[in-house]
Amino acid sequence: MSAELRLVGFEELSAGVLRDRLLADRARFWSGSGLDDDAVRALHDPIFFHQLGGFGAVAFTPDERDAGYLLGVVTADRLGVVHALAVAPEWRGRGVAVRLVERFIAVAVSVGARAVQAAAPPGDATVRGLARRFGAAEAPSPGHAGQGVDRVLYTCSLPAG
DSSP, X not given: OGGGOEEEEGGGSOHHHHHHHHHXXXXXXXXXXXXXXXXXXXXXXXGGTTTTGGGOEEEEOTTSOEEEEEEEEEOTTSEEEEEEEEEOGGGXXXXXXXXHHHHHHHHHHHXXXXXXXXXXXXXXXXXXXXXXXXXXXXXXXXXXXSTTOOEEEEEEEOOOO
């Protein structure tokens, strides 16, 4: 169960060390995602760990291992964007992603976000299930990730903070 996990904001950690550690373990975290290694590496731009670290979080196991993490940001027009969300295979289906998204939503609301959005490849049943759990609306976004690279946008309205 995810209750045994401890969520820690990136701002409390060494950004470079954390990024390096998560990238070193990317094959495990992103197994089954359908994204190739170049796409996974591209998701981990240093800005999400350094300048935008206050929006990201990592879930630690009781023995201080990484169970999952979320990279996100709230834009100037008050849109919370879940940029990347990954859970280690042995922790999938145990509520880790839910806890990370709940934390992100709380942070987003605290800085005035009006909605949270995520983009995922079409047919990603895991993302679709998580988005539905949060009541997100689903919309196709052709070419969202470049010419011929479609995505599905999931958008969830937030209560006023």
